[in-house]
Amino acid sequence: MAVKLEIPTALRQFAGKQASVEFNAATVGDALKQLTGTYGDLRKHLYTEDGRIRSFVNIYLNDEDIRYLQKENTPTKDGDTISIVPSIAGGKGI
Amino acid sequence: MPIITGTPAVPDTGRTLSQQDIQRYSRHLIMPEVGMAGQLKLAKAKVLMIGAGGLGAPLGLYLAAAGVGRLGVVDFDVVDFTNLQRQITFSTSDVGRPKIQAAKERLAGVNPSIRIDTYETRLTSSNALDLFREYDIIVDGTDNFPTRYLVNDACVLLNKPNVYGSIFRFEGQSTVFHYQGGPCYRCLYPEPPPPGLVPSCAEGGVLGVLPGIVGALQAMETIKLILGTGEPLSGRLLLFDALGMRFRELRLRRNPNCPVCGDHPTIHELMDYEEFCGIRGEEYVPVTTGIPEITPRELKARLDRGDDLFILDVREPHEFQICHLNGHLIPLGELPKRASELDSSREIVAHCRSGKRSAEAVKFLQQAGFRKIWNLKGGILAWSDEVDPSVPKY
Secondary structure, eight states, X not given: OEEEEEOOHHHHTTTTTOSEEEEEOSBHHHHHHHHHHHOGGGHHHXXXXXXXXXXXXXXXXXXXXXXXXXXXXXXXXXXXXXXXXXXXXXXXXX | OOXXXXXXXXXXXXXXXXXXXXXXXXXXXXXXXXXXXXXXXXXXXXXXXXXXXXXXXXXXXXXXHHTOSEEEEEOOOBOOGGGGGTOTTOOGGGTTSBHHHHHXXXXXXXXXXXXXXXXXXXXXXXXXXXXXXXXXXXXXXXXXXXXHHHHHHHHHHHTOOEEEEEEEBTEEEEXXXXXXXXXXXHHHOSSOOOTTSSOOHHHHXXXXXXXXXXXXXXXXXHHHHHHTOXXXXXXXXXXXXXXXXXXXXXXXXXXXXXXXXXXXXXXXXXXXXXXXXXXXXXXXXOTTTTSOEEOHHHHHHHHHTTOOEEEEEOSOHHHHTTOOOSOEEOOGGGXXXXXXXXXXXXXXXXXXXXXXXXXXXXXXXXXXXXXXXXXXTTHHHHHHHHTOTTSOOO
């Protein structure tokens, strides 16, 4: 299934500066694996060391959080959009 | 036929609007969605703004203009020159003044008839509940994760809505948390990112007008909650992409297992949020711990002595254009691919703007086998402070 992955601003530097990429993927998890396979630097931002999606990153299939669907096993259809939505807090230089 | 004399009163509140108010708010009053009843709701409303910065600026200005009867502003910071690019409540002459003082003057200038209370304090677990108790709506205009979790938890514990807005570079998010059974911040993000994984504005930059837009969205949501009109963003995350000029919406659900607002909450009191976010005390534990460092003065002394040091600059090309130390530029993100440009037999001093990115670079190069490598403590900012003030700070 041809799906589009939207890359949030904070992570575009690790994805060749692209705002979105397209893959053929049967599930959300499959699309994310292809994404981190192509852009290895993204892996640590999206996944913990034991391979779970980090809890400050939300993944949406179209407008629905995959936690409320079948998580990474959520099947995709042609034309679906997968959005990666990390926490942002603006401001403070640490 | 009733004879209308003087100023009309709204029967159920007994309050009135003065003739001046009627004139001031005329554009509200002629709208059926607001009218006299709505304007009186605004006059009775009590809104607490956390943060008087980029988001707080348009927020405060619009809430004051709308006639929100009581505004509270919490901010412990002082107006800095770099704030003026986006914190539009402040003038150049305010630089150096406490933000709440300058903000109060500006907001009172817009609308002298509202009550403005200022709290020049850091929001903490020991003061948040008492501060929030007096207000109806809390608006989160803060700039860091620990405070966002603190604001969220305090709002849930006190059962008050939290009008949320956040920004990064040219993207914004907005929603209303904990309103009429809707999700809270922890439902969306149960855990914060560890320090260093999500850049801040000072590192990533921000288009000044972006918080202007998101803060105004927060003002709009706050006013809608007060009036009880329209559809608030509760249960929806509004995503704004300024460069593409696109708004998108994602569905937010309340998590029945949420530790603070779920069916069986486990959080019943405020906690140490810095610890929760992996930050100790006022500053987070930097990756500089254990990294060999050299101070700007030490570096200057060695360079003056004629030591053969290789200066590695790991900033971005656009930063190099602002100022530089004649270093060899390899942006941090490119270091893995370009490490072969470096000679590990030479002594290398890595620097960036503040010392954080270069600490990452040193750690990476050490793991790649480099032994003669140091991090310039405090980066080019510290160089400007301690060695050469002619180097601009940014």
